[in-house]
Amino acid sequence: xxxANTLGQAAQTSAPLRLDALETPCLILDADRMERNxxxxxxxxxxxxxxxxxxxxxxKSVEVARHVMSSPQGPATVSTLKEAEFFxxxxxxxxxxxxxxxxxxxAKVIELRRQGVDLAVVLDTVEQAEAVAAASxxxxxxxxxxxxxxxxxxxxxxxxDDAARLxxxxxxxxxxxxxxxxxxxxxxxxxxxxxxxxQQAAEQERKSVVDAAAILRGAGLPCPVVxxxxxxxxxxxxxxxxxxxxxxxxxxxxxxxxxxxxxxQVEDIAxxxxxxxxxxxxxxxxxxxxxGWMAMSQDRGTAKQAVNQGYGVVCDIAGHAYPDLIMADANxxxxxITLRPGSQGTLPDLAIGDRLRILPNHACATGAQHRQYNVVxxxxxxxxxxxxxxxxx
Amino acid sequence: xxxANTLGQAAQTSAPLRLDALETPCLILDADRMERNxxxxxxxxxxxxxxxxxxxxxxKSVEVARHVMSSPQGPATVSTLKEAEFFxxxxxxxxxxxxxxxxxxxAKVIELRRQGVDLAVVLDTVEQAEAVAAASxxxxxxxxxxxxxxxxxxxxxxxxDDAARLxxxxxxxxxxxxxxxxxxxxxxxxxxxxxxxxQQAAEQERKSVVDAAAILRGAGLPCPVVxxxxxxxxxxxxxxxxxxxxxxxxxxxxxxxxxxxxxxQVEDIAxxxxxxxxxxxxxxxxxxxxxGWMAMSQDRGTAKQAVNQGYGVVCDIAGHAYPDLIMADANxxxxxITLRPGSQGTLPDLAIGDRLRILPNHACATGAQHRQYNVVxxxxxxxxxxxxxxxxx
Numbered sequence: 201x202x203x204a205n206t207l208g209q210a211a212q213t214s215a216p217l218r219l220d221a222l223e224t225p226c227l228i229l230d231a232d233r234m235e236r237n238x239x240x241x242x243x244x245x246x247x248x249x250x251x252x253x254x255x256x257x258x259x260k261s262v263e264v265a266r267h268v269m270s271s272p273q274g275p276a277t278v279s280t281l282k283e284a285e286f287f288x289x290x291x292x293x294x295x296x297x298x299x300x301x302x303x304x305x306x307a308k309v310i311e312l313r314r315q316g317v318d319l320a321v322v323l324d325t326v327e328q329a330e331a332v333a334a335a336s337x338x339x340x341x342x343x344x345x346x347x348x349x350x351x352x353x354x355x356x357x358x359x360x361d362d363a364a365r366l367x368x369x370x371x372x373x374x375x376x377x378x379x380x381x382x383x384x385x386x387x388x389x390x391x392x393x394x395x396x397x398x399q400q401a402a403e404q405e406r407k408s409v410v411d412a413a414a415i416l417r418g419a420g421l422p423c424p425v426v427x428x429x430x431x432x433x434x435x436x437x438x439x440x441x442x443x444x445x446x447x448x449x450x451x452x453x454x455x456x457x458x459x460x461x462x463x464x465q466v467e468d469i470a471x472x473x474x475x476x477x478x479x480x481x482x483x484x485x486x487x488x489x490x491x492g493w494m495a496m497s498q499d500r501g502t503a504k505q506a507v508n509q510g511y512g513v514v515c516d517i518a519g520h521a522y523p524d525l526i527m528a529d530a531n532x533x534x535x536x537i538t539l540r541p542g543s544q545g546t547l548p549d550l551a552i553g554d555r556l557r558i559l560p561n562h563a564c565a566t567g568a569q570h571r572q573y574n575v576v577x578x579x580x581x582x583x584x585x586x587x588x589x590x591x592x593x
Numbered sequence: 594x595x596x597a598n599t600l601g602q603a604a605q606t607s608a609p610l611r612l613d614a615l616e617t618p619c620l621i622l623d624a625d626r627m628e629r630n631x632x633x634x635x636x637x638x639x640x641x642x643x644x645x646x647x648x649x650x651x652x653k654s655v656e657v658a659r660h661v662m663s664s665p666q667g668p669a670t671v672s673t674l675k676e677a678e679f680f681x682x683x684x685x686x687x688x689x690x691x692x693x694x695x696x697x698x699x700a701k702v703i704e705l706r707r708q709g710v711d712l713a714v715v716l717d718t719v720e721q722a723e724a725v726a727a728a729s730x731x732x733x734x735x736x737x738x739x740x741x742x743x744x745x746x747x748x749x750x751x752x753x754d755d756a757a758r759l760x761x762x763x764x765x766x767x768x769x770x771x772x773x774x775x776x777x778x779x780x781x782x783x784x785x786x787x788x789x790x791x792q793q794a795a796e797q798e799r800k801s802v803v804d805a806a807a808i809l810r811g812a813g814l815p816c817p818v819v820x821x822x823x824x825x826x827x828x829x830x831x832x833x834x835x836x837x838x839x840x841x842x843x844x845x846x847x848x849x850x851x852x853x854x855x856x857x858q859v860e861d862i863a864x865x866x867x868x869x870x871x872x873x874x875x876x877x878x879x880x881x882x883x884x885g886w887m888a889m890s891q892d893r894g895t896a897k898q899a900v901n902q903g904y905g906v907v908c909d910i911a912g913h914a915y916p917d918l919i920m921a922d923a924n925x926x927x928x929x930i931t932l933r934p935g936s937q938g939t940l941p942d943l944a945i946g947d948r949l950r951i952l953p954n955h956a957c958a959t960g961a962q963h964r965q966y967n968v969v970x971x972x973x974x975x976x977x978x979x980x981x982x983x984x985x986x
Contacts (some may be wrong), residue, residue: 279926300871478693498891
């Protein structure tokens with residue numbers, strides 16, 4: 201849209217853009233909810249004495265990043281080198297690229313470090329550490345490394361008691377690289393149920409990196425950074441002794457999966473997809489909208505939870521959820537909205553052309569389907585900004 | 594990438610770009626397989642005497658569209674007005690926008706028609722028809738309409754024997770609009786199993802639009818176009834008497850869902866995601882790659898089929914599938930590759946930095962995660978073109 205980026209100013213001098221003038225489907229961000237979500241995690245972490253290094257893979261936007269980072273220079277976490285390049289170009293100077301590095305990506309890491317970005321990489325093998333040390337020597341630039349720790353078996357990393365592998369990786373970095381610390385992510389916490397299980401997942405996450413750091417230090421190796429994080433554990437850790445920083449991303453927006461785990465309420469979810477009613481199948485109790493899986497993503501993360509939210513929870517244009525109304529099915533550009541199975545409720549009376557907002561299962565996945573946040577504040581229908589998102593690699 | 598768009602020429606005069614020089618993850622299109630897939634459907638439809646109106650929602654690329662359309666002017670089908678605008682700008686002049694229209698979208702339809710694009714819309718209510726007629730009168734431009742028919746209950750449309758509704762819609766268009774015909778899509782055929790069930794789905798699809806056309810004509814209304822289509826039914830229809838055109842999209846690339854239904858072989862699938870090995874969890878039999886659900890999409894369409902392919906089937910860099918090797922799980926930027934449950938096979942010996950190609954469950958969904966096709970031909974590793982894709986609304 202032509203007013204993108206300049207809307208913040210334009211809105212002051214001409215008629216404001218309103219939700220009912222947006223083309224649908226599009227992505228809506230309630231900045232008031234976002235600010236509350238960010239404040240909530242900051243308030244939680246402050247007494248625990250750790251820094252927040254937000255994961256920007258959820259936001260993929262300079263404006264959102266500036267709201268969530270503690271300074272315009274960072275610190276930040278990213279999941280792709282494109283994110284690193286994009287945020288570096290916007291002035292971020294302290295970044296961890298938190299997906300295991302491959303040797304051919306090191307040239308780009310070195311390029312960013314030459315530009316003054318303190319970009320660190322993550323790895324879990326001696327082979328990768330040797331490649332980092334060799335590339336560092338060749339460039340005359342020490343690439344900082346965090347050794348990935350596998351705290352719960354859900355993905356990559358060194359198990360925290362594999363002292364031989366940890367020390368071998370650390371030593372492989374000595375001649376050229378820089379061992380900066382250890383890092384883990386409790387991805388398994390997404391499957392935890394109940395406060396106690398979440399507190400246990402948080403403590404297991406903490407213990408894994410603190411133990412690994414002790415092994416490295418015991419072998420005479422440096423380990424200044426002890427990094428962990430996931431939105432569920434960040435909101436449930438009771439003690440973060442020995443930890444230097446927490447990483448989390450989804451907490452900024454929240455989503456139905458987080459609500460299903462109990463990390464937030466549905467009313468806290470800050471992003472939604474604006475859709476228009478395009479038809480009915482009245483005898484089936486279906487309302488059809490112009491947002492399908494292309495707009496919502498195909499994330500069905502709540503299907504494994506106690507309450508299956510289909511492709512999303514349906515709200516009115518002000519963002520209030522209709523009781524029991526979900527997007528039960530979706531095609532590429534069609535969404536089928538209906539009452540939850542077993543509901544005693546009634547369908548809202550919606551005409552063709554009426555607008556709805558759909559809350560997503562997974563903020564990272566739904567956000568990725570869009571190139572712009574349309575920013576609103578609470579119940580106001582005025583769009584106060586249009587913030588660009590980026591995608592790709 | 595800087596060589597995008599000009600590579601076709603550049604490759605002639607300098608060293609060719611090869612698969613192992615691409616940044617990963619990225620989308621690969623085997624143009625040889627694509628050409629065979631296109632020829633196969635054309636050869637099938639020719640003796641049935643119907644035109645092909647390809648659905649470009651799968652391709653979202655001018656270059657692919659030009660390979661699949663019968664002329665640079667079309668005909669074509671689209672699922673969003675952005676697709677209509679994009680392909681119109683590239684010279685396509687005969688387009689059906691095949692998602693139910695809402696009144697506020699009509700201004701854009703009229704704008705495209707004013708530019709000389711024969712853009713038709715789809716609807717299934719009298720209310721929409723009245724809005725189209727009113728907008729047509731106001732603009733002095735008759736908007737052509739296809740009435741959507743519900744052939745199998747899977748989504749929107751008028752049931753084919755609801756004569757009263759069909760005729761009422763047709764009559765509502767008389768004063769200003771243009772009733773061009775009827776249209777259906779056998780989306781239910783994706784759940785059909787076996788040749789006989791697919792042939793029945795095709796005949797049910799045909800009968801639904803032919804019956805609806807007869808009702809309209811019997812009421813003295815025009816119905817020149819009788820349009821149907823889905824990739825499974827297009828490949829199984831034995832008789833298309835009374836049908837004027839077939840629409841299909843996925844047939845260009847095919848995917849694992851289509852292979853699971855039996856419409857193609859895994860070896861026919863023309864698109865894949867190139868990924869790099871970033872790690873191992875050897876004791877678990879896992880290989881980790883830098884393509885997660887962001888690169889593959891979260892489509893799990895084969896999970897409901899006889900063979901669950903996880904997030905995709907893993908091939909070597911030349912596109913040959915490894916026996917029983919699938920992407921069993923995925924995070925945003927991590928894929929976990931392992932042998933299919935119960936496999937007696939062995940993991941290939943892959944080192945960090947090695948490259949793989951992953952075949953997708955659903956071509957439309959995986960394609961949408963990327964902004965470019967890297968074009969190869971069969972087993973050659975030379976990238977002969979980089980074709981831009983678009984997304985959004």
